[in-house]
Amino acid sequence: MPSDRHARGLAILQQINPKSADALFAELAAICPDLSRFVTEFAYGDIYARPGLNLAQRELVTLSALAALGNATPQLKSHIVGALNAGCTRQEIIELMLQISVYAGFPAAINGMLAAKEVFAMLDQAS
Amino acid sequence: MPSDRHARGLAILQQINPKSADALFAELAAICPDLSRFVTEFAYGDIYARPGLNLAQRELVTLSALAALGNATPQLKSHIVGALNAGCTRQEIIELMLQISVYAGFPAAINGMLAAKEVFAMLDQAS
Amino acid sequence: MPSDRHARGLAILQQINPKSADALFAELAAICPDLSRFVTEFAYGDIYARPGLNLAQRELVTLSALAALGNATPQLKSHIVGALNAGCTRQEIIELMLQISVYAGFPAAINGMLAAKEVFAMLDQAS
Amino acid sequence: MPSDRHARGLAILQQINPKSADALFAELAAICPDLSRFVTEFAYGDIYARPGLNLAQRELVTLSALAALGNATPQLKSHIVGALNAGCTRQEIIELMLQISVYAGFPAAINGMLAAKEVFAMLDQAS
Amino acid sequence: MPSDRHARGLAILQQINPKSADALFAELAAICPDLSRFVTEFAYGDIYARPGLNLAQRELVTLSALAALGNATPQLKSHIVGALNAGCTRQEIIELMLQISVYAGFPAAINGMLAAKEVFAMLDQAS
Amino acid sequence: MPSDRHARGLAILQQINPKSADALFAELAAICPDLSRFVTEFAYGDIYARPGLNLAQRELVTLSALAALGNATPQLKSHIVGALNAGCTRQEIIELMLQISVYAGFPAAINGMLAAKEVFAMLDQAS
Numbered sequence: 001m002p003s004d005r006h007a008r009g010l011a012i013l014q015q016i017n018p019k020s021a022d023a024l025f026a027e028l029a030a031i032c033p034d035l036s037r038f039v040t041e042f043a044y045g046d047i048y049a050r051p052g053l054n055l056a057q058r059e060l061v062t063l064s065a066l067a068a069l070g071n072a073t074p075q076l077k078s079h080i081v082g083a084l085n086a087g088c089t090r091q092e093i094i095e096l097m098l099q100i101s102v103y104a105g106f107p108a109a110i111n112g113m114l115a116a117k118e119v120f121a122m123l124d125q126a127s
Numbered sequence: 128m129p130s131d132r133h134a135r136g137l138a139i140l141q142q143i144n145p146k147s148a149d150a151l152f153a154e155l156a157a158i159c160p161d162l163s164r165f166v167t168e169f170a171y172g173d174i175y176a177r178p179g180l181n182l183a184q185r186e187l188v189t190l191s192a193l194a195a196l197g198n199a200t201p202q203l204k205s206h207i208v209g210a211l212n213a214g215c216t217r218q219e220i221i222e223l224m225l226q227i228s229v230y231a232g233f234p235a236a237i238n239g240m241l242a243a244k245e246v247f248a249m250l251d252q253a254s
Numbered sequence: 255m256p257s258d259r260h261a262r263g264l265a266i267l268q269q270i271n272p273k274s275a276d277a278l279f280a281e282l283a284a285i286c287p288d289l290s291r292f293v294t295e296f297a298y299g300d301i302y303a304r305p306g307l308n309l310a311q312r313e314l315v316t317l318s319a320l321a322a323l324g325n326a327t328p329q330l331k332s333h334i335v336g337a338l339n340a341g342c343t344r345q346e347i348i349e350l351m352l353q354i355s356v357y358a359g360f361p362a363a364i365n366g367m368l369a370a371k372e373v374f375a376m377l378d379q380a381s
Numbered sequence: 382m383p384s385d386r387h388a389r390g391l392a393i394l395q396q397i398n399p400k401s402a403d404a405l406f407a408e409l410a411a412i413c414p415d416l417s418r419f420v421t422e423f424a425y426g427d428i429y430a431r432p433g434l435n436l437a438q439r440e441l442v443t444l445s446a447l448a449a450l451g452n453a454t455p456q457l458k459s460h461i462v463g464a465l466n467a468g469c470t471r472q473e474i475i476e477l478m479l480q481i482s483v484y485a486g487f488p489a490a491i492n493g494m495l496a497a498k499e500v501f502a503m504l505d506q507a508s
Numbered sequence: 509m510p511s512d513r514h515a516r517g518l519a520i521l522q523q524i525n526p527k528s529a530d531a532l533f534a535e536l537a538a539i540c541p542d543l544s545r546f547v548t549e550f551a552y553g554d555i556y557a558r559p560g561l562n563l564a565q566r567e568l569v570t571l572s573a574l575a576a577l578g579n580a581t582p583q584l585k586s587h588i589v590g591a592l593n594a595g596c597t598r599q600e601i602i603e604l605m606l607q608i609s610v611y612a613g614f615p616a617a618i619n620g621m622l623a624a625k626e627v628f629a630m631l632d633q634a635s
Numbered sequence: 636m637p638s639d640r641h642a643r644g645l646a647i648l649q650q651i652n653p654k655s656a657d658a659l660f661a662e663l664a665a666i667c668p669d670l671s672r673f674v675t676e677f678a679y680g681d682i683y684a685r686p687g688l689n690l691a692q693r694e695l696v697t698l699s700a701l702a703a704l705g706n707a708t709p710q711l712k713s714h715i716v717g718a719l720n721a722g723c724t725r726q727e728i729i730e731l732m733l734q735i736s737v738y739a740g741f742p743a744a745i746n747g748m749l750a751a752k753e754v755f756a757m758l759d760q761a762s
Contacts, residue, residue, distance in 0.1 A: 024618070031625040032602050035609075035617065042677045043229045043614055052222035057187060061223050064191035065230040070452035071578035072615030094413050095179035096188050101416075102170045103192040105357045106424055107453035109416065110405070117412040151364070158371040159348050162355075162363065169423045170360055197706035198324035199361035221667050228670075230613045233678055234707035236670065237659065244666040278745070285752040286729050289736075289744065296550045297483045297741055306476035314438060315477050318445035319484040325705035326742035349433035350442050356424045357446040451579035475540050482543075484740045487551055488580035490543065491532070498539040551737045560730035565695060569731050572699035573738040603687035604696050610678045611700040 001049060006037070009045030016048075016055065016085050020078035059083035063096055067112035068104040076112065080119040090120060128176060133164070136172030143175075143182065143212050147205035186210035190223055194239035195231040203239065207246040217247060255303060260291070263299030269309065270302075270339050274332035313337035317350055321366035322358040330366065334373040344374060382430060387418070390426030397429075397436065397466050401459035440464035444477055448493035449485040457493065461500040471501060509557060514545070517553030524556075524563065524593050528586035567591035571604055575620035576612040584620065588627040598628060636684060641672070644680030651683075651690065651720050655713035694718035698731055702747035703739040711747065715754040725755060 002008045013021040025036040048058055059082050066076040083093055093116050101109035129135045140148040152163040175185055186209050193203040210220055220243050228236035256262045267275040279290040302312055313336050320330040337347055347370050355363035383389045394402040406417040429439055440463050447457040464474055474497050482490035510516045521529040533544040556566055567590050574584040591601055601624050609617035637643045648656040660671040683693055694717050701711040718728055728751050736744035 027622060027625070028618075031628070032606065032621055035606060035621055038606070038609065038677070038681060039614055039618075042673070042681070046673060046677070047226050047229055050222060050225070052218045053226070057184075057219070058226055060184060060187050061191040061226050062230060064188040065195035065227060066615065068192035068195050069231065069578075069615075070450075072619060075615040075618070091179045092184070095177060098177070098413065098416060098419070099174050099180070099185055099188050100192060101359070101419065102174055103189060103359045103361060104196065105355070105359045105362075106420055107357060107447065107450075107456040108359075110409075110420075110456070111453060113413055113416055114408060117408070120412070154368060154371070155364075158374070159352065159367055162352060162367055165352070165355065165423070165427060166360055166364075169419070169427070173419060173423070193361065196324075196361075197704075199365060202361040202364070225667065225670055225673070228613070228673065230615060232609070232611045232613045232616075233674055234611060234701065234704075234710040235613075237663075237674075237710070238707060240667055240670055241662060244662070247666070281749060281752070282745075285755070286733065286748055289733060289748055292550070292554060292733070292736065293741055293745075296546070296554070300546060300550070301480050301483055304476060304479070306472045307480070311438075311441060311473070312480060314441050315445040315480050316484060318442040319449035319481060320742065322446035322449050323485065323705075323742075326746060329742040329745070345433045346438070349431060352431070353428055353434070353439055353442050354446060356428055357443060358450065451577075479540065479543060479546070482546065482740070484742060486736070486738045486740045486743075487547055488574065488577075488583040488738060489740075491536075491547075491583070492580060494540055494543055495535060498535070501539070555734050555737055558730060558733070560726045561734070565692075565727070566734060568692060568695050569699040569734050570738060572696040573703035573735060576700035576703050577739065599687045600692070603685060606685070607682055607688070607693055607696050608700060610682055611697060612704065 005041045005045035007045075008049045009040035009043070012044045012048045012055075013040065016044075016059070016082040017078055020081060024078075055086035056083070056088050059086045059088055060092070060096060063093065063112075064100065067097060067100045067108055070104065070108045070111060073111075073115060076115050077119050080116050081123070084123070090116075132168045132172035134172075135176045136167035136170070139171045139175045139182070140167065143171075143186070143209040144205055147208060151205075182213035183210070183215050186213045186215055187219070187223060190220065190239075191227065194224060194227045194235055197231065197235045197238060200238075200242060203242050204246050207243050208250070211250070217243075259295045259299035261299075262303045263294035263297070266298045266302045266309075267294065270298075270313070270336040271332055274335060278332075309340035310337070310342050313340045313342055314346070314350060317347065317366075318354065321351060321354045321362055324358065324362045324365060327365075327369060330369050331373050334370050335377070338377070344370075386422045386426035388426075389430045390421035390424070393425045393429045393436075394421065397425075397440070397463040398459055401462060405459075436467035437464070437469050440467045440469055441473070441477060444474065444493075445481065448478060448481045448489055451485065451489045451492060454492075454496060457496050458500050461497050462504070465504070471497075513549045513553035515553075516557045517548035517551070520552045520556045520563075521548065524552075524567070524590040525586055528589060532586075563594035564591070564596050567594045567596055568600070568604060571601065571620075572608065575605060575608045575616055578612065578616045578619060581619075581623060584623050585627050588624050589631070592631070598624075640676045640680035642680075643684045644675035644678070647679045647683045647690075648675065651679075651694070651717040652713055655716060659713075690721035691718070691723050694721045694723055695727070695731060698728065698747075699735065702732060702735045702743055705739065705743045705746060708746075708750060711750050712754050715751050716758070719758070725751075 002011055028036045062079045063083055066072055097109050097112040097116060100112055129138055155163045189206045190210055193199055224236050224239040224243060227239055256265055282290045316333045317337055320326055351363050351366040351370060354366055383392055409417045443460045444464055447453055478490050478493040478497060481493055510519055536544045570587045571591055574580055605617050605620040605624060608620055637646055663671045697714045698718055701707055732744050732747040732751060735747055
């Protein structure tokens with residue numbers, strides 16, 4: 001792991017979902033590149049880079065929080081890709097969405113499940 | 128696994144956090160025992176009992192949803208016990224709470240961390 | 255119905271839960287009496303006073319919103335009293351909390367149910 | 382009422398909003414048919430089928446929770462149809478959305494009202 | 509300031525974002541003109557009209573609440589215009605969105621920032 | 636301003652609410668000192684330290700987000716102290732809570748107002 005926070009964050013983004021990060025950073029470039037830097041340095045360089053949970057577990061945490069909150073569909077979709085890249089299976093993601101019904105209700109579970117379906121279909125088409 | 132939903136749910140509750148389930152069911156007995164039955168049959172008998180994610184992964188999902196939503200402290204605490212019983216380590220729970228700061232902000236992460244601290248201290252005193 | 259918004263709001267508060275409104279207004283007196291006035295005039299004088307839903311239906315709406323949001327326990331409890339005063343039965347309130355499990359998850363349903371239990375017990379002791 | 386949970390759930394869905402349920406179940410078929418089954422068996426077969434609140438009251442509860450949470454527009458719209466089918470009037474739904482402004486703020490009320498407007502227009506066109 | 513609540517509300521809407529209010533009121537006219545009236549009279553005539561915070565500060569409050577809740581994108585966008593009209597700078601709005609990351613997480617901050625970007629671009633094109 | 640993120644964060648915490656930060660960091664010391672470090676370095680060293688909004692404006696943003704979310708009372712109270720230390724007046728904080736009623740509903744506004752009342756009383760007693 002690079003010792004520099006920025007390099008470390010970029011290395012992890014590279015493993016998880018570089019296309020989605022690049023697209024986000026391109027969108028933010030004209031309004032607030034510092035937000036891209038904070039995502040890279042804090043979210044990925046400081047937090048995702050820590051030992052204690054592996055990347056697949058971290059993506060389970062992320063998907064569960066986003067599906068339960070239900071207020072950030074673009075991020076939910078990009079972390080479904082990230083979870084697959086980190087080694088989670090489609091079946092695990094489907095199970096996770098089912099379980100969200102217990103804690104955040106069926107609409108959150110259904111909307112999370114349909115987001116997963118859309119992402120899986122997009123990946124199948126791309127391959 | 129018992130084939131009956133109710134028996135299956137009780138068997139899983141027995142593994143995860145029987146004391147907390149008993150206390151909740153005792154509290155609900157005088158107002159709505161059917162809610163206890165739905166928790167047992169649907170949440171545990173139908174959902175937790177499924178293959179696809181193991182119990183430790185399911186508790187990661189649960190803790191992440193509850194810490195992000197931040198609206199159910201008693202359930203968050205009882206699932207911190209459940210996560211430990213399902214094989215999660217204290218360090219994994221601490222990492223999970225740290226990561227919640229990225230998706231639900233620092234107050235949610237801090238309140239989840241302090242809930243974990245309180246549960247760990249209670250368990251240390253009990254042992 | 256009084257034609258004046260303030261008088262109309264007070265008349266409805268008198269029907270629903272005057273003790274709880276008095277307690278709230280006493281608490282707010284020293285910091286922001288205008289907030290009490292807006293509650294009386296807008297929430298009760300403008301909204302609750304409207305035709306189209308009767309008071310019992312309005313309290314179902316209120317309890318459902320508060321139980322689903324799960325972020326305002328004191329208001330949830332005082333509207334459980336209000337719902338009973340508006341003609342809802344205890345059984346209807348229990349059913350409502352059960353149904354919240356479908357839309358906001360079991361922790362919200364359980365915490366709403368236990369709030370109802372506490373209010374019912376308090377009323378039984380007072381009588 | 383059928384004694385079997387699945388048949389009972391389907392019978393109630395048939396009364397409330399069969400077109401929307403069919404569309405959802407068709408969407409879920411390729412990713413997680415079990416989620417459709419849980420919606421049918423738990424949400425409708427176990428909860429909606431209970432006595433204590435009639436279907437129109439249950440739809441008031443549902444619309445209030447969904448409008449307050451504000452995180453599930455497709456479900457909000459499909460339950461506006463369901464509420465009408467269960468015997469609620471358009472005027473009652475409009476009043477409900479107005480009252481949500483008191484508990485969840487004006488943006489939630491406005492977005493719920495515009496969802497109702499869209500559903501009413503769609504129904505008018507279809508008839 | 510007009511002493512009448514309705515006139516006072518309209519006068520403030522005129523300063524903040526008359527085009528967006530007109531569009532909303534036109535949309536609501538056919539379903540619930542009373543909601544437009546309550547927005548004008550309560551939100552603007554009663555609250556925004558008060559001394560104690562100037563309009564620019566009030567828009568900071570509004571944008572912060574809406575970006576943190578993350579459940580009302582149309583209102584968020586229309587208050588970004590309102591904040592600029594009330595004297596906030598683009599840089600202040602960008603800083604506000606950055607700070608939301610601390611209290612509501614990065615997805616809320618990113619979605620608020622991209623809403624700001626879209627509004628700024630729309631204003632640049634219109635001018 | 637110190638160029639080092641950690642020193643810069645501590646310098647700002649010193650201005651805003653050192654007692655509350657010390658208490659939090661003491662509580663976190665035994666479970667996750669890294670969370671204290673991330674609060675200091677990211678929230679205060681990176682974000683609060685930026686130009687573009689002054690500290691009083693930043694505390695308005697923070698209080699508005701926390702009062703609207705309604706899920707973090709301890710942090711809300713400690714930022715009411717912080718807002719006063721950053722130069723906000725009690726009247727501004729009261730106005731802010733009133734305005735939250737428009738965007739997050741009356742219960743959120745009432746609970747925020749009562750939190751402010753409690754903090755003001757505590758400060759009056761301490762002086």
